[in-house]
Amino acid sequence: MSQQPLHEGWTLRAVPGPQVPSEVADREIPATVPGCVHTDLLDAGLIADPFLDDNERTMTWIGRTDWVYETTFRHEPDGEDRVDLVCAGLDTVATLSVNGVEVGHTENMHRGYRFDVRSLLRAGDNTLTVRFDSAYRYAQAHQDRLGDRPNAYPEPFHFIRKMACNFGWDWGPTLVTAGIWQEIGLHAWSTARLASVRPLVTLDGADGRVEVHVEVERAGDDPLTVRAEVAGVAAEAMIPAGQQTAVLTLAVSEPARWWPRGYGEQTRYPLTVTLLGPTVSTLDSWSRRIGFRAVRLDTAPDAHGSAFTLHVNDVPVFVRGVNWIPDDPFPTRITRDRLAERFTQAIEANVNLLRVWGGGRYESADFYDLADELGLLVQQDFLFACAAYPEEEPFRTEVEAEAREQVTRLAGHPSLVLWTGNNENIWGWHDWDWQEPLGGRTWGRGYYLELLPSVVAELDPTRPYWPGSPWSGREDLHPNDPSHGTTHIWDVWNTDDYTKYRAYTPRFVAEFGYQAPPAYATLRRALSDEPLAPDSPGMAHHQKAAGGDAKLQRGLDAHLPVPRDFDDWHFLTQLNQARAIQLGVEHFRSLRPVCMGTIVWQLNDCWPVTSWSAVDGDGRRKPLWYALRRAYADRLLTVQPRDGGLVLVAVNDGGTPWRATASVDRVGLAGEPRAKATVELDVPAYGTVTLPVPAELARPEDARRELLVADAGAGVERAFWFFAEDREIEWPAARWDAVVEPVDGGQRVRVTAGTVLRDLTLFPDRVDPAASVDEALVTLLPGESASFLVRAPQALDPAALTSRPVLRCVNDI
Template sequence: MSVLRPLHDGWTVASADSSVGPVPAAVPGCVHTDLLAAGRIPDPHLDDNETALRWIGHTDWVYETAFHWNGTEESRVDLACAGLDTVATVTLNGTALGTTANMHRSYRFDARPHLRPGENRLRVHFGSAYRYAEEVQARLGERPNAYPEPFNFIRKMACNFGWDWGPNVVTAGIWQPIGLHSWGTARLAGVRPLVTVEDGVGRVAVHVEVERDSDEPLALSAAVAGVRAETTIAPGERTAVVTVEVRDPELWWPRGYGEQARHPLDVTLRSAAGDAVDTWQRRIGFRSVRLDTAPDAHGTPFTLVVNGVPVFARGVNWIPDDTFVTRVTRERYAERLAQACDANVNLLRVWGGGRYESEDFYDLADELGLLAVQDFLFACAAYPEEEPIAAEVAAEAREQVTRLASHPSLVAWFGNNENIWGFHDWGWPERLAGRSWGEGYYLRVLPAIVAELDPTRPYWPSSPYSGRPDLHPNEPAHGSMHIWDVWNQKDYTHYRDYRPRFVAEFGYQAPPAYATLRRSISDEPLSHDSPGMLHHQKAIDGDAKLQRGLDAHLPPPRDFADWHYLTQVNQARAVALGIEHFRSLRPLCMGTVVWQLNDCWPVTSWAAIDGDGRRKPLWYALRRAYADRLLTIQPRDGDLVLVAVNDSADPWRGPASVTRLAISGEPRAKTAVDLDVPPRSAVTLPLPGELTGGEDPRRELPPAELPPAELPPAELPPAELPPAELPPAELPPAELPPAELPPAELLLAESDGRRAWWFFAEDKDVAYPAPEYEATAEPVPDGWRVTVHAGTILRDLSLFPDRLDPAASVDESLVTLLPGESATFLVTSATTLDGPALTRHPVLRCVNDVPAR
């Protein structure tokens, strides 16, 4: 029976020229984290330390360890390297076993002839990834990319070289497990369970590759869901297929569509004598998946269909969760994916500038019912199709398609991120001058590999892509698209200009949580343009684009606290507006994938969860906009409509109301409708003119005769807690707006506890009253209950307890209250907080505590 002995202990790392180290090394790990743990470098994530540490990526590094070997009866002993980052020479007892040049592959070397009884020395020399990439670049010729770095000339995680949200930290190290694998007779070199479901029968075709040390016949068996099948592998044969059929299996469904049934699959390889020589186990799910791209009257749809049911993708893009990916433990994956689920997400797109995600990631996605789309690892650049890159691309693709085949959560492969679009729109043809750029990978090599190794899953050549070479790759009516002109050039209301079939990327920036900023940036005072803040803003003209968004919608910030809060509000509003518009188009549009869920370090970015794992206001907006049932008010053909979106399995029936109100909360007009929304659909209802206002939606209308019960009664705070005494300076008095500002009004739609708002004027133009409220903070187990009773409208009321305790969090954010209404926030904190501080500025905020000017 084969045995794997890990070799993870006793490692050191030093620069090849001996100028640095040796220091203790963690395996798996990388040189940056080793030097950081040894106190030899400052934290690359803090301030501008990243800049001073770029020499690490230009340096050769040597990892060494010693281990004892007492021999084995097995005829073969391999040094199994699951992942080396990246340009490595592996030496055992002074003999070179082999070289590597691909972070995204595993390697095996025959170690037995070079092992000796007693102490053995293992050495891995990592050459500079920069030097290797620049040498390939010089040999093959320049290729355009989005950043002035040679990441497209080496098979390594591209974002190591820096991105518009990530630092430049070019790593080296043994980043996956390494060990000695002893085996005899034969071993399972590859196992691909291809699962199909048809006519109530689940089939698992288990494809195996074997490596032999003898030519004897072998027996291969597979067992799943109480059914077992076996086949014989003839002498000398190295591949086989054994198929297991299960009648009426429990199906695996995406979250929100059913249960995530998984079944253990056990594969055993036996010798001619009947002895088990190798085994393989995974949990699989019975499900079918296809991509509906059949042309229709509107163009080309892009709809994921699971078990015959079209699924609206409520998605987020996923990047590596840490610059140093070996720090991302299973527990951290579990936390992050749970945050995605809690935000009502059902799909993660694993972006092509990072990594093929880990077994932990996909196992958790399987467990949680999260759909996953995996990009092949090409992003924002032209990639050479010559050697040595071409062979590495094919080898890594074959390995990764095989590795991930068992996971029901993986529902599609995308060929790359933005490269076909880049060739069409980013001036590449002139710069390439006829040189290869990757088209052959995306349209021939990769689809052929997927078709050969895993025809159970769809392949799509690029994100974005319109389905045919004669169509522009980012055409809204066809296939998938990315929307980036909004962030880069336009106001976010221009999301409504698009009628896409599937949006695989769109997003809007904001800074991370305040506690994250204070941990990572030491600027005093902290301001949006202080040195550390600017260093942690990687987007081109990022601050100017944030300011453009503020100028269009919100009153000017008076200080950093205002700027921080308002930019986070604007991010949440922008993305929510896009999601609500796209969801309201269902079934024309069948997916939105927000850029992005997570960050890899503390940075101003498009993420909903920042680099320290804290939820930004955007996360709460995602939870609301991605809810199974959504009410939204949308502009259509010069008027306003109410759209009810029902993504649940049950009909949505019941009364709804839409009220027009003054900012003071006084009702002006009202209508009632009955909702009848079938499952997995959306219904659009026109609104009467007295609500939408005809030609001048901000004109005054006579008050409607409404009974008092039409507005919810005020909830009084607990009698034993007196209202917080707020000194006048805590909430600056609102300045009177210019006299020409018209009186603003709003619409409020309500049904079954759900609300949708429509404000006829931008906040910067609204004569909001100075906020008045009573706020109380009451200690409860594990934290505090903060109750806010509104005396005036409170727009996007939010609580930021991390300003008091970096570990504190809150259950809700961005709540708009009318006069007389109340909201309760539950703050989780393991420390004793200052209760009154939870009820005042800058912890408790609303938009109208910043005066319009």
């Protein structure tokens, strides 16, 4: 077998149409493959950066235009039986021609294609042409043919098998792409090749079992041999003439297990599969690293409803998750290094699971390999989101083909622990006024409750499938019932104060979130607004959520002082986001084991935007990231309101008991003691302990001038409880002493509180866009100190680092 990549010499041109700008019409420009039209136009200087200001608006014509990619390549026939044109990913409606002869047509971004082109190739130069028809025209034609279906946005994304968020979302730009977005090349082979290898890895007690399902494609009818080897164990099977499949079973005695991060090592073993011909020559080979682990989902009914608890290697895992969206609208810009940076940001925030959301894509091989390596669990949605999807042809066939390909591709990854049928579509059918406009037409139910579970049961019975997010386990239950299965909590952001999180006792919260703008340096890079204001043109364009700014304002009005200017607004909205999610996470974790997971919406952004993310579109950490790190810590101390009083909850997500003496103090704003108690903590591994706060501590003499501080010693963040909202508290004007000293790799800013300092945060990106800081949202009592490590390419001005708007706290307003 030989492979010839076809990634060089490509050109791109627009098919003439009235929407094509004159500077693009009749031009042939160099194209990068893999890539897309937008990135090629950017490289050619023919469009502006769509992330800046409102440039995105000027690019709607791109998705409504047909495009032609073309290259010339040399071919020297070498006598192989077959030469296939192999396309790992085409976006989306493509017609391929070799030397002017059409060889195939595609209409699904989420699967690969292979075409036999041997008879069309000639010695010497050959031409390959790929024409992409407008995704809009294709989708609208099917919409007209099948009848409209409701969805969350006025775009036809549910009528094409393409990354839905290309069509815009409440956090993303409308940039409808086209192009050869994954590898393309010629594969020449004889006799037979490995069409697919699907390892199903399970545990039988202490022993491992790998069932290797092999499918071959033949160019002849010779008998074949397939061999597999892992961890020093080998197996061999014959594939007789006329047959195309084999199953090899490898039993491995007591392999080291693969564990999620925080639970053990991420041990993996190389698995190799070799296909041999009748002369025992190697025809094809395949390899991947696998991990031995068992996963199951406990959904048993109980006194609280029905559970949703993930078990890995028979250990119940409290999911400390984040939702993952595509990290860029243009996938080829997402490198392994960029993914590694995002994953590191997740891990350093104590995250243990990424949910790959259903409006994006099945992620790259690098994504799942990094998750395997780092011990990040993955929940994988099938790609349906926020819409009623037609089940008629050609969609049903395409959905089944993509599901079979992706389940086969991903089955060997130990990090993947859950398949999910869709995002919010079953909920939408129940609650979003879909049923009347649908008038009995298909909407996707057959995918989520019939087709996809049957594909997973056939191809990957080693891990659970859940029909939707949210889903309550049965059709006779409301799909978003918090007492059963998974729930999404969006009334908090849309209509209610974030303290309403405490009204929920959910089994598993698969989505909840709160917005804030990106980092200041990200805004200044992306927007030319002068001055910046919450409603200035660029800010308004980069707020995609309906009523988003009003919802931000509602949150500020409920909790915080009135901002005096944009700097205050920026700080306080970021602070409110962090507080909202920290409150929610701490409440849900305090309910363990009734609640066994939270997946915050969302980890990342794909461009500079006001959104629910913890890491913004330029990769900068928002204050939410620091709050998440605190709320997701292995050991959490939190004060919670219960039954008219207060309780102290100690949560232990570590594998060893946690024993400590904790102090609980009610103090005045000047730090003066009012009441004090000590409690003994004895928290089992993977457990919680709830202790009442004595009434004399829980009832302040003056709610506006007192707070509770709970401290369990080194290594555990203090817990605070304020008896009033910030806007009502009689804060003293903030005073502090700050010292800046150079240290290896940056500068240390040491702040000593002259008064109470609430949520002290340092924003070094305001001094240098390349600067970052290790800590944020620190509350200090008078006389206490905190250190912030600032890293930057060069030393920053100490005066700037220690004054407004860089160094902030709530009571400096």
